[in-house]
Structures are given as C-alpha cells and as structure tokens.
Amino acid sequence: MDVLDIARWQFGIITVYHFLFVPLTIGLTAVVAGLETKWVRSRNPEYLRLTKFFGKLLLINFAIGVVTGIVQEFQFGMNWSDYSRFVGDIFGAPLAVEGLLAFFLESTFLGLWIFGWDKLPRGLHAACMWIVHIGTLFSAWFILAANSWMQHPVGYEYNETTGRAELTDFAAVMFNKVQLVTFPHVIMAAYMTAGVFLIGVAAWLYRSEKHKDDRGMYRKAIRIGAVVTLLSGIGVAVSGDLQGKVMTEVQPMKMAAAEGLYETKDSCAPFSIFTLGTPNGEEEKFAITVPCLLSFLGTGSFDGEVQGIDNLREQYKETYGSDPGAEYYTPEAYVPIIPVTYWSFRFMIGLGVLGAAIGALLLFMTRRDRAPGPWFARLGILSFFAVLGANSFGWIFTEMGRQPWVVFGLMTTEHGVSPGVSTTEAWISLLSLVGLYTILGIIEVGLMIRAVKKGADPFVEPPDPGKDDKDDDAPLTFAY
Template identity: 70%
Template sequence: MDPLDIARWQFAITTVYHFMFVPISIGLSAMVAGYETAWLRTRNPMYLRLTKFFGKLFLINFAIGVVTGIVQEFQFGMNWSDYSRFVGDVFGAPLAIEGLLAFFLESTFLGLWIFGWDRLSGKLHVTCMWLVHLGTLFSAYFILAANSWMQNPVGFLFNPDTGRAEMTDFAAIMFNKVQLVTFPHVLLAAYMTAAAFVVGIAFWHLRRQPPGSEDATMWRKAVRTGAALTLVSGLGVVIVGDFQGKVMTEVQPMKMAAAEALYETEEPASFSVFTIGTPDGKEEKFAITIPNLLSFLATGTFDGEVKGINELREQYQETYGEDPGAAYYSAGDYTPNIPITYWTFRFMMGLGFAAMAVAAWVLWATRRSRSPQGRLLFTAVTLLPFMPLFANSMGWIFTEMGRQPWAVFGLMTTARSVSPGVSATEMLISLITLTSVYGLLAVIEVRLLLSAIRHGADPIAEDELPRVRTDDDADKPFAFAY
C-alpha cells in the first residue's frame, strides 16, 4: 500500500470527524450566551433553564472536540514532516497565537462560567460565556488563516538554502483575500449548524408537552429562536459564499472548473444542478443545467468566461513544469478528483438550502403559539441538525480535494508533503488505532448527548435562582454547576 494514500485517508477521517464538533461549539456558545443575556434582561426562568440545558450540551461537545482536535497537530509531525518543515516558519505564528490566546481564553473563562454560578455577578458570569465565544472566534480565525495561506500563499519568501517558506508579512497572511471571505463563511455556517441543532432538540421536547403548558412555551421559544437563526445565518452563508466563489475563481480557477466538471472553456458558462456522466467525469450523458449561472458564480457577470480544465491544465504544466525531480513540484495534469469535487460542491449547497427551507417551514408551523404534530414536519426537523452539519463536511472536502494535487497551492504538492521515513505499515497501524479511538469517542459523545437531551431542562425553584454575589460570599467555595 502507498504510504501517501494511507496518510491522506487518516488525515481526512480525523479532520472531518473533528470538524463536526467545531461549528456546534462556535454557534452553541453564542446561543447559550444569548439565552443567559435574555435571562438577565427579563428574569424569566425559562431563559435560565435553556441556558443550563444547552450549556450542558455545549460542554459535552466542547470536551470531545478538544480531545479530537489534539490529534490534528500530532499528525503534522507523524505523517507530514516534509510539509511541516516547509510551512513551519509561516504557520508558527498564527498557530501559536491560536493556542496561547484563543484556547486559553476559551478554557479559562469556560472554567469561570462553570464554577461561577452564585459566585460571580450575573453580568460578569454571562460575560464569561461571551468571552468563551470570542475565544472560539479567535481560534477559528487563526486556524483559517493558516488554511487560507495553503489556498493562496502570500506574505512569504522561499529560501532555497533551507527549502522552507519564510514569513515576511504577518498582516498579509492574516488578511489574505481568501481568509477574508472564508472566515465569515465558516462562522455563519457554524451559527447555522448550532441553531439547527437547537431546533431539532427543542422541537422533539415541544411535541411531548401539553399545549399551553409552561414547558411548551419554553421549548417553542427555543424552536423559534433556533429556526430564525438557522434561516438568517443560512442567507448569510449564501451571500458570503457568492463572494467566496469569485475569489476562489481568481486564485484557484482549476477548483471552480472542477466544481462544474467543466473541461472546455465556456463564455458564458452554465451551472448543472444534476449530471449523469462517465465514472471519470469527463463525458456528460445527461444534465439539468441553469444557463449562465456558473459565469455569475465565477465572475459576477452572466456572460463571463470560465476557463475549463483542459486549458488550465496546459497553463499549469507550462508554469509549474512536468519534471518530477523539480523542487516542490511534481509531474501530472494538476487536476483534482472531478467526481468528488463536483458532487461535494452540490451536496454542500443542497443540504444548506434544505436546512433553510425546513427552518422557514418550522417558523410558519409554530406561528401564533401553534404546536404542530404532523409526522412529515417532525421527520424533517429530526433530520434538520444533520443538514448543515454534513454541509460543513462536504464544503471542507470540496475545499481540500479541489486544491489537489497541491498541499500548498503552486508551491508544494501533497505527494512531496508526506513523511519520508514512515512506512506504510506504521501509517496503517496509526490509521486503524485513531479510527478506532474516534469511533469509541463517537459512541461516548452520542450516549452523553442523548442522555442529557432525554433528561431535558431541569425545573428551577424560586430559591434556586442565581443571586447577586455579596461580601458575605467572600469565603464561599466555587461549586461545579453540572
């Protein structure tokens, strides 16, 4: 077996798995902070119950996400040592800041939030959760800055003596044009994912409550706030995604051509909603197309030219060469896997639009204090949390597969990134071990979440409401709230 293929499978499995926790953590931290803010403003116990309930789900998700995320950094040294050596001087600063600033911000204030009930004032306590959310944003920004540099390398010089890329402009890396569209796209997708997560859980509880009861009112509020955020953030994803597509066409035209399986340059170019073709994606048998739409997605005009794979392949071979011995370049046609890029692009968009449609349906069905009981709506809402979650995964698979064969676009191929001293057997053992551990963590995560979800939001008696801290509490120990 080829060590490169095993290394790629391992990185894909662990990364896609880890990123299932990331958007929920980002978005749910904001929603928990929002519910607690509503509690402080209204003193309505309903919002406090929602804060504690979804706060518990956030903690479970955050803990598993941290564990699975640690492996990502180790993989760079284990399986991708040549890549790490090449990008180390560039990635060192943003990833160090992510660890020292963002992660410590998250963990410190999350600890204060967990143990600070009845010890911190209400405003200070909710500020802790808002700072946790801010930490997740910082973390996402610095990590995405590193990934955006892989898509569009800027702010560096290549040192031929050391064979490394060396940072020359930190600001250029932090404000890379790819980064400026990728970060809001990922952030809005995270809000959409967490909101759909809230809708699915709250709707399940709403159907179990007697109409007009206090609990029914609480869960309906959660359903409607979650559905509204799903719809609004989904619209934001679409708008930012449009800008992202145009930037992608500018810096990685091959990725846009691969997203449409467009082999010949077209002006204007149509977008295919659905295509049946040969297994290699080179020949179209049947397609449902929207005229001129691809031109708009790529160029912003309905009659713009979109370069095809064949023309771009010739340009890349002329620019980057075909000599497999050339430093940081390899032979080949510089074409990604067309079927994967084509379908992941459509699954990403299709699942996102489906989630928005279900959210709009939920808002309509729950208007004027209604409690919908229809089986079809219940089935749709049950599937709703998975729609943006898998759309995120499809988006990242498209982003990373569409860049192939490059690890760092135009500088270093994936084939030259793998660790030269690690055997296929060692990588296979690592792949099996990590996949097994991640499978075990998945079982633990699902059981913990289902147990907490079934338990529901605990009622809160009047004497159990958090009170404002006084001087008499100076020697009172911190208490674990969960």
C-alpha cells in the same frame, strides 16, 4: 495502498470528524450567551432553564472536540513531516497565537462560567460566555488563516538553502484575500449549525410526552433556532458567493473542477444542478443546467469567462513544469478528482439549503402559538444532520479541490508525506485513531442522548452575588 494513500485517508477522516464538533461549539457559545443575556434582562425563568440545558450540551461537545483536535497537530509530525518542515515558519505564528490567546481565553472563561453561577454577578457571568464565544472566533480566525495560506500563499519567500517557505509579512497571511471571505462563511455556517441544533433538540422534546408541561418553552427554543438558522443561512449564501469569486480568481482549477468544465466558456457558462457522466467526469451524458449561472458565481457577471480544465492544465504545465503526481491523482496533471469535487460542492449547497428550508417551514408552522403536527420533530432532527453534512462536504470540497497541491503552486501532496514512515506504521496509526475516534463518538452520542432525554432542569433561582449578602469565602461550586 501506499503510505501516501493511508496518510491522506487518515488526515481526511480525522479532519472531517473533528469538524463535526467545531461549528457546533462556535455557534452554541453564541446561542447560550444570547439565552443567558435574555434571562438577565427579562428574568424569564424559561431562558435560564434553556441556558443551562444547552450549556450542558455545549460542554459535552466542547470536551470531545478538544480531544479530537489535539490529534490534528500531531498528524503533521507523524505523517506529513516534509510538509511541516516546508510550512513550519508560516504555520508556527498563527497556530501559536491560537493556542496561547484563543484557546486559553476560551478555557479560562468557560471555567469561570461553569463554576461561577453562585460567585459572579449575573451580568458578569453572562459576559463570560460572550468572551468564550469571542475566543472561538479568534481560534477560527488563526486556524483559517493558516488554511487560507495553503489555498493562496502570500507574505513569504522561499529559502533555497533550507528548502522552506519563510514568513516575511504576518499581516499579509492574517488578511489573505481567501481568509477574508472564508472566515465569515465558516462562522455563518457555525451559527446555522447551532440554529438547527436548537431546532432538532427542542422539536424532539416538544413532541415527548415526558416533557409536555414544558412545550411552551421548547416551542420558544424552536423559533429561536429557526430565526438563527435563517439569518445565518443568508450570511452563508452571501459569503459563499463572495468566496466563489475569490476562488475563481486564485484557484480557477477548483472552480472548473466544481462544475466539471473541461472547455473554457468565454461567456454565459452554465451551472449544472445535476449531471450524469463517465466515472472520471470527462464526458457528460445527461445534465440539468441553469444558463450563465456559473459565470455569475465565478465572476459576478453573467457574461464572464470561466476557464476550463483543459486550458488550465496546459497553463499549469507551462508555469509549474512537469506533471507531479499525474499518474497518482488522475490521468492528467494538476487536476483534482472531478466526481469528488463536483458532488461535494453540490451536496454542500443542497444540504445547506435543505436545512434552511426546514427552519423556515418550522418557523411558519409555529407562528401565532400554533402547534405543529407530530412529524415535525423528525424534520427538526433532519435539519441538523443536513447542515452538519453540508459543513463536512464543504471541507471535503475545499481540500480535495486543491489537489494535487498541499500548498497551491508550491508543494504537491505526494511531496509532503513523511519519508521515514512505513506502510505498516501508517496502517497502525490509521486503525488506532479510527478506533479511538469511534469510541469517542459513541461516548459523545451517549452523553448527548442522555442529556437530551432528561431535558431542561426545573427552575431554581441562582444567587446573585452582585446583590445578595454572601460569604466572600464561599467556594466555587459546579453548576450542574
């Protein structure tokens, strides 16, 4: 393996690892805010207990997510300095705003939420978590805007003297057509992740003999999680359909690679649910297909044309010149690794559908105060890992489907790697970070399991500074 191989593996591992925490954080902030708001309005003790319980799990996930996310930006300078130099003028603005506005908003109001249980009026305290959630949405918007620019560069001009892409239209970058469909898709997936997390945790506690006295409360959490999962799952499907059409417009090679479609279909292009073929994906041996579905996914019409890999390869050669990275990425130029794009696309869809289906099943099983069977806890846990896997495969498809471009049409991945990094240095960096992340993963899982096994704390009526006569100089105290 050369430096490029190692740098790609490192970035892929760390990015996928970090994204395990991101959607859960975004979704849980909304769920915890909703639970606390329900408690403020209803004064039902169960909602307060669930708020504090899932709030504790949110804090564990948030802390580990922040630590793993910091490394992301260091990677740009460590292994991808040429890429950073090329896109720095574009990325600098959204990432700076994300850090100064979104992250500070999240951390400030999360601190107020943690320490303000006995200091802030109840409505204001609940509002703090809603503001944290808004901060996560801002954060996602600016980061996805930067990533969407890599998929569809707009609002820039190329400076031949400096060899850099320079920002000319900040609004164009912020409201990139790819961004407008990617953002709702990612956020809906985050809500779905939080929904199945509620299902999995509450289902396990529901079946635990230790917590049998609280089964009514955990059953309520299961149903809340199932509703969140189903509604957000619909949002994922609708936004994903829109995203597919925009992707076909701006990155037709990615759509062709998602299907392994080598020859252009003038109309009624089929979508294969399952295919067996040669290792490089060029020849089909067996397939189960749905007629005309790919045309609809890509164009919105069952008679729409979907361009094939062979045709697009020739177009790209004429547009972009020689074959950069052809010998490294595939035997052909400008083509991503077909088996990776094909299967990651299907794992994304299949695992997402599985999570939503389990949510619907558990919602049906718990209707009218019915008690589900003993095996349903395993289904709940399975739903969480299915959706978590769908998130990861979605990012793998998004990034691998763009290859060999690191910025589509402007810079290939092999030209973005740091020229001064040796193979030994790259290996040390990769192994060190993988080791560190393994330790963090063990800590995360250990803390989560310990907190889940303990379950929700008994109900304790918190003071209401908005009504109670208290000492104004009383110090803030930690909630847990």
